[in-house]
Amino acid sequence: MTDKKVKYGILSTAKIAETQLVPALKDAKNAELYAVASQSGKEQAAATRWGAPFHYDNYRTLLKDPDIDAVYIPLPNSLHQQWAIEAMKNGKHVLLEKPAALKSDDIIAISAAAKEFKVQWMEAFMYQFHPQHVYVKQLLKDHKIGEVKRFRSHFSFLLDLESDNIRLKKSLGGGALMDIGCYSVHAARDLLQEEPIKVFSNARKLSNDSVDISSSSILTFEHVDAVIDCSFAEPPSNTYEIIGTEGSISVPHAFRPDASPDGGKGRVIVKDRSGSVVEDVFFEGNAYQLQVEHFSDCILNHKEPIYNGEQSYNNMRIIEALYQSQG
Incomplete structure (x- = not known):
């Protein structure tokens, strides 16, 4: 047992972060909100509303903060792969809002980066923890x-x-x-x-x-x-x-x-x-809180999440095939 909490940074001031993840981080037993970053000048106001001790005016500065253990990424889907890998290069674990990427090949790249930089990552299908x-x-x-x-x-x-x-x-x-x-x-x-x-x-x-x-x-x-x-x-x-x-x-x-x-x-x-x-x-039960607690437990105890990169890859392959059939 440990009293250590995973310190999270959030990339962007997205609504889902404010309404769901921030409350989940506050209620989680093994996690805490540490910082928020925005590239549109909203970071200070968000930090005040959310109770985040630190805020940054760009994502890369947040990722370079050595006190941050993990990041939650609720950016537009097209930016998921880029910032997930950037976070991993800076040694951050990544909770990545669904869908994890636009293509299954992108998920292969994310999982490869996680392995290379020895960090955990999980696609945020929160409902499965309810x-x-x-x-x-x-x-x-x-x-x-x-x-x-x-x-x-x-x-x-x-x-x-x-x-x-x-x-x-x-x-x-x-x-x-x-x-x-x-x-x-x-x-x-x-x-x-x-x-x-x-x-x-x-x-x-x-x-x-x-x-x-x-x-x-x-x-x-x-x-x-x-x-x-x-x-x-x-x-x-x-x-x-x-x-x-x-x-x-x-x-x-x-x-x-x-x-x-x-x-x-x-x-x-x-x-x-x-x-x-x-x-x-x-x-x-709060699915978002349970999701955060599961992912944080995996980080603290060096365990693979129940929903891993291979599962995310398989899910995206099905979505790709569905889109292909639509023509």
């Missing part, structure tokens, strides 16, 4: 719903499609599949514990930048079909359902349980083969 997801995996292990036959997932929210949002910019790695569909791809692979044999996707795109604003995809596994929908043009929803020969498991707030109407709790509903509810269980 107790509800852990419980679903145990239900599947116990064959609660028999043999799994189908996986369904839907992730959507309403985005102003006339806005200047980076999610609508193809050059920055935007697109519904890249931004939110990646969660469903990850969940299918993680819950089924295998890789798909073939995939297909159809998308609706913005005419001005050809970025996908919604898509419907099919992932064909050896014995299971996975259907994945995502959209920037539909009301908020983030669910997954697993259907088996003896019943089903549904998670109505799968990826953002913190935003659920059930007081921010996760929920798992199990039905038998007749459709009767046999379990309706609620789970408390």
Whole structure:
């Protein structure tokens, strides 16, 4: 046991850092917020709001601070690879916001740098650390719903499609599949514990930048079909359902349980083969905090994260194949 805490720096003042990671760092048992850097002059105000002891007016200066152990990178997707490797060259461990990069080759480069500079890195699919997801995996292990036959997932929210949002910019790695569909791809692979044999996707795109604003995809596994929908043009929803020969498991707030109407709790509903509810269980927990604590524990105890570079590579290969099938 150790009382040591991992000191984190944050590259940028992104909203997700302020609303999710900063509170998670403050609540984590083995981590602390140490510094923030911005290249747009917002670092001092952010440091004051967040309670960060130090702030820097550019990313490289933060990375050269010898007291910082790890960095969280919530920059636009197109900048992930560059700054992850730059951080690693400076001996920093990296918690990298999803998707980790734009191509699977970029993830190979990130993992190679981590190995070369002897640091840890992890793609930030935070939802997988929430107790509800852990419980679903145990239900599947116990064959609660028999043999799994189908996986369904839907992730959507309403985005102003006339806005200047980076999610609508193809050059920055935007697109519904890249931004939110990646969660469903990850969940299918993680819950089924295998890789798909073939995939297909159809998308609706913005005419001005050809970025996908919604898509419907099919992932064909050896014995299971996975259907994945995502959209920037539909009301908020983030669910997954697993259907088996003896019943089903549904998670109505799968990826953002913190935003659920059930007081921010996760929920798992199990039905038998007749459709009767046999379990309706609620789970408390902060997925972001649990993610930070897991990654920090890996740093402190020199362990590989449960979601490693190979897994990130495999997830991105599927996303690449889905985009390729869209044409």
